[in-house]
Amino acid sequence: xxxxMIGHEWAVALLSTHLVRxxxxxxxxxxxxxxxxxxxxxxxxxxxxxxxxxxxxxxxCRTCRLCLQIEKMQQADLLxxxxxxxxxxxxxDQIRELQHNLSLTPYEAQYKAALLLRLExxxxxxMNALLKTLEEPPPQVVLLLxxxxxxxxxxTIVSRCEVIRLRPASLExxxxxxxxxxxxxxxxxxxxxxxxxxxxxxAIRLGQNPALLEDRTEWxxxxxxxxxxxxxxxxxxxxxxxxxxxxxxxxxxxxxxxxLWLSFWRDMLLKAAGASxxxxxxxxxxxxxxxxxxxxxxxVSAAIHSIERSITLLEENVNPRLITxxxxxxxxxxxx
Numbered sequence: 001x002x003x004x005m006i007g008h009e010w011a012v013a014l015l016s017t018h019l020v021r022x023x024x025x026x027x028x029x030x031x032x033x034x035x036x037x038x039x040x041x042x043x044x045x046x047x048x049x050x051x052x053x054x055x056x057x058x059x060x061c062r063t064c065r066l067c068l069q070i071e072k073m074q075q076a077d078l079l080x081x082x083x084x085x086x087x088x089x090x091x092x093d094q095i096r097e098l099q100h101n102l103s104l105t106p107y108e109a110q111y112k113a114a115l116l117l118r119l120e121x122x123x124x125x126x127m128n129a130l131l132k133t134l135e136e137p138p139p140q141v142v143l144l145l146x147x148x149x150x151x152x153x154x155x156t157i158v159s160r161c162e163v164i165r166l167r168p169a170s171l172e173x174x175x176x177x178x179x180x181x182x183x184x185x186x187x188x189x190x191x192x193x194x195x196x197x198x199x200x201x202x203a204i205r206l207g208q209n210p211a212l213l214e215d216r217t218e219w220x221x222x223x224x225x226x227x228x229x230x231x232x233x234x235x236x237x238x239x240x241x242x243x244x245x246x247x248x249x250x251x252x253x254x255x256x257x258x259x260l261w262l263s264f265w266r267d268m269l270l271k272a273a274g275a276s277x278x279x280x281x282x283x284x285x286x287x288x289x290x291x292x293x294x295x296x297x298x299x300v301s302a303a304i305h306s307i308e309r310s311i312t313l314l315e316e317n318v319n320p321r322l323i324t325x326x327x328x329x330x331x332x333x334x335x336x
Contacts, residue, residue, distance in 0.1 A: 168198025
């Protein structure tokens with residue numbers, strides 16, 4: 001059994017061994033790209049810790065009342081802490097409230113579990129406050145942290161955790177998993193595996209929400225249109241995108257667009273450099289090959305740098321319209 005995970009067999013085996021031997025750590029840090037399975041693996045570990053029907057191999061049944069409540073993150077002894085929104089800030093008051101709740105005995109589960117999601121978004125004061133709990137955790141408490149990388153956290157936090165570094169699954173493994181779990185066709189499962197870059201969670205979300213695939217098509221077509229346009233038309237696009245919209249929704253949409261465009265330009269860099277690695281946006285393969293040949297490695301690399309800088313500026317709360325206008329100036333003109 002692999003805890004119903006797609007990939008990450010080594011991580012499940014390691015955690016199962018900890019459970020069977022009674023060597024469960026007081027804190028685990030799951031790192032990797034968004035959608036790779038950090039939260040899912042943490043949830044399954046919490047189930048394994050508390051399931052009354054856990055088998056000898058350390059696998060939870062995932063069907064009892066306790067397992068189902070944990071799956072929904074609605075169990076009384078599971079405390080979930082995260083920034084109010086993605087890209088927001090996890091505050092020190094949230095950590096202090098967590099510390100108070102962890103001092104109480106479990107209500108019905110064997111372990112009280114704290115799940116701290118996207119910890120890289122924590123304010124420095126919140127990270128420092130968390131250190132005390134990591135150093136001296138209450139009995140019957142397990143802390144499970146997720147972050148994009150150990151380097152995004154304080155070294156003192158990382159040193160007090162068992163670090164589980166998750167990597168994307170192979171495309172073949174993810175394709176097979178999607179076909180087996182959801183009954184998808186070979187073509188659909190292959191496309192989802194490629195688009196998600198081997199990240200099971202991202203692939204599953206795309207497969208379960210057709211609107212996300214529709215957004216992807218729309219945003220890539222938008223890029224195709226403005227890349228071939230002159231600056232005046234590009235500024236009209238920037239103006240239309242940032243005008244009369246809900247500010248938070250606009251920022252979230254721009255963040256998603258930039259991430260998608262970045263994956264597209266990284267595909268172009270692979271082609272421009274003659275790399276043999278598979279590209280993520282295979283359904284745009286002809287356009288990627290054509291544009292990468294025309295632009296070359298240097299210009300494609302410059303475009304990638306511009307998009308990455310735009311993402312950084314957005315996270316720093318710079319005006320979205322200004323970010324978009326500067327990007328329109330930076331990206332080269334090319335026909336996809």
